[in-house]
Amino acid sequence: MKRLLPLLVLAGCSGAQTPLDPWGVQAERIATLTHVLFWGGTAVFLITMGFLALAILAPARLREAMGSRRFVIGGGIVFPVTVLTALLAYSLGISRALTQPMSDAPLRIEIIGRQYWWEIRYPDLGKGAVTANALHLPLGREVELHLTSADVIHSVWVPNLHGKLDMIPGRVNRQRLRADRLGELRGQCTEFCGAQHTLMAFDVVVQEPGEFEAWIARQRAPVPEPRTEEHRRGRQVFGEAGCGACHAVRGTPWSARIAPDLSRIGSRATLAGGALPNNRGNLAGWIAAPQDIKPGNAMPAYARALEGPDLLALASWLDSLR
Structure with a gap:
């Protein structure tokens, strides 16, 4: 267990969601600021604890010297003001750098x-x-x-x-x-x-x-016509169930902006704001009972409105929109 603890701590320093694994210059500056503040604070803490230990364990003469007016002013006022001012100036410099543009046409x-x-x-x-x-x-x-x-x-x-x-x-x-x-x-x-x-x-x-330009081109293009009978039925169900009153699908009569654009939903990794992995089964489950998965969202349930084959056909057609 003792050997696993350092590994668990280090695991938090990398991955798809951590400020300690910067993927860009702004994140690198923030990570550097984090390290400076952390190690600076650690140094101040250790120095303070060192003086505390001296105040308790040192001989009487040394304790008397530590209680002098000069020592109190130097250690209690000059030192913290200098350190905190330096850290503040460094932090403000990083904050300013984060707002500076790197190009004229982002x-x-x-x-x-x-x-x-x-x-x-x-x-x-x-x-x-x-x-x-x-x-x-x-x-x-x-x-x-x-x-x-x-x-x-x-x-x-x-x-x-x-x-x-x-x-x-x-x-x-x-x-x-x-x-x-x-x-x-x-x-x-x-x-x-x-x-x-x-x-x-x-x-x-x-x-x-x-690859990004190709992805953008697919996003802008109308969705392809259904290629199978199941997909044709799914598209028909989409219209009959009133899904187009909230959702848009490019290249179709449905262009609402109330709910997420579904034009290329099949190519997305997750559903419902990251609540579920995106696949045909989860699409069907989400359409049938979204309140069971994510209570309080604006999506109505269709479990009673759609029969099983129609629900699966709708999910299959949406999954094909890539």
């Missing part, structure tokens, strides 16, 4: 927080570039996130890329970042926003520029 990405999911738009890349709960980033290119909320205060945080920033209704906050490593990360809401705050996550995918 890619603009709009993220809207909703109870309890994320709407993500790429307005610089075309009107149809809209997705949900999946933030795709081009490797090595600076992006500017435009953050707002449609209902209550949320807060977005991708620990490996940057710090937290609130999303406030009626206001747009901006955050610039750059991902310098390929792979997948996890972001989440860090401001309590209701009953399902803990189930409000999103996937972050960092791609080569060419």
Whole structure:
């Protein structure tokens, strides 16, 4: 057990959601600040404990010297003021560096927080570039996130890329970042926003520029026509059940903006704001009983409205939208 403890501690220093494994320059600055404050605080603590030990264990002459006016002023006023001022100046320098742009033309990405999911738009890349709960980033290119909320205060945080920033209704906050490593990360809401705050996550995918452009092109393109009878039935059920009153599917008559855009839902890694892995079975379960999975969300249950074959056909068609 003693051998496992250090391994468990080190495991928290890397992974898809940790500020101690930076994937970009902003996160590196924050990680450096964390280390400086931690080790600086540790040094001050050890020095203080050393003086405490001397005050208790040292000979009487030394204790008398430690009680002198000069020692008290130097150790009790000059030392802490100097150390804290230096740490404050360093922290302010890092904070300023985090706000400095790295390019004149960053890619603009709009993220809207909703109870309890994320709407993500790429307005610089075309009107149809809209997705949900999946933030795709081009490797090595600076992006500017435009953050707002449609209902209550949320807060977005991708620990490996940057710090937290609130999303406030009626206001747009901006955050610039750059991902310098390929792979997948996890972001989440860090401001309590209701009953399902803990189930409000999103996937972050960092791609080569060419792969990112291809992904954007698929997002903008109309969904393909159903190729099987089951998929045709699923699309028909989607319309008959009224799903299009809330959801959009590009290339179809349904273009609502109340709920997540489902145009390429089959390509997403998770469902319901990170609550479930995305597959046909979980899609069917979510459609049938979303309140059992994520109580308090705005999705109505369809367990009684849809028969089993229709439910599976609908889930199969949605799963095919890649």
